[in-house]
Amino acid sequence: MVIGVATRAAVTPDLVERAQNGDTVALEKVIEGLARDLLPLATALEGPVGSPDVLLGDALSRVYERIHQVRSSAALLGWARKILVRLYLDEKRRGTRHQIVRLETVSAPAPAADLGAIDLHQALGRLPRERRSLLVLHYWLGLTLAETGTTLGIREGTVKSRLHETLRSLRGELRP
């Protein structure tokens, strides 16, 4: 069923409450709003050679199924973001669904003007998923160390040390 495009309409507390009480129209609007909000994150995590549509679809399916679990509308985006990131890191999920819906060919990243930038794209593409998640959540999305840790399910100190380690390894790769 097609339920429409993601609009700029806000996901209000009232909408979330109605969705949690079984109002499917409200639930679909919540899903639309989250699709718009989570799409850039799904794309940033998967990168240009991944399947952001599949990741986002999987995450929104979970949200659809478990909307009653979210504590409040204020917590909705963080909760949904956590679902999406955990799915991205889920080994079992990658082993099944991605076999069916993988992209045959994907256009390369936007061409960078200098070789250093191209190297960085390649280095980012080689990072393990957990390390890429750290960079995306903290440096790209702008979450604090604590928020990044909560999203990934690790302690703030661990976030800090792994970020440091990841940057060090990136610098090592990029050094001529």
Add this chain to the structure above:
Amino acid sequence: MNTQHDLQPQIRRAIDDEVASVRLKSVEIVPPTRTTTVATAGLMPGFAWVVAVVVVAAIVGAIWRQDAGQRVAGPSTTVDSSPAASASVGAVTSTPTISSAPGPSGASASPACGAVEVGEISVCPGAGPVGTRVRIEGRNCADPGAYVQLVLVGNPGETDGTAGSYSPPTVVPDATGRFALEFTVPAVLDTVHGEGGGPTRPGTYRIISKPLYCGAKFSVTRT
């Protein structure tokens, strides 16, 4: 690029570049009991939002009208009445035909074709039994420069036929993004999301592109 501080903005820019290079129009959601498609336009600038809203609203309206018609008429009346559907039934062939010649412009909504859900695609006929030769034409169903990957799918919890999938070969679109492909409805479907698979039973299926830029319905009938 020698210190931690100057690497961080470069990481941000690199990820920004990657996000900007992917244009996603829709995603498929598979809730426990049904499938929902949410079209998104999160990465489209300015006026494209307005165009997308108008286009998709028209599609949604058409689908609602068609669905309403099917509910009134009952499922048995939605199949086999099309001359195109019965004429297209032939011997089962093993190899899909891929045409490099672009099809007619835009998606058609002829009664003989499947209801379009997303994008510019036509699936004709829109119904037929196993062995039916189906022609798919479309435009902009893949990222620029990418092959078009189509799937005939019955999603678990959604289809009244077999939960399963069949993937015709990928198609190379022409310079304007158009493509045409023919395939034969297979007697057996592969699994979908690790579930189902097996003999293709009568029911409602979808033919969609991966990523989900284009999609239309297709009904497998008994005869």
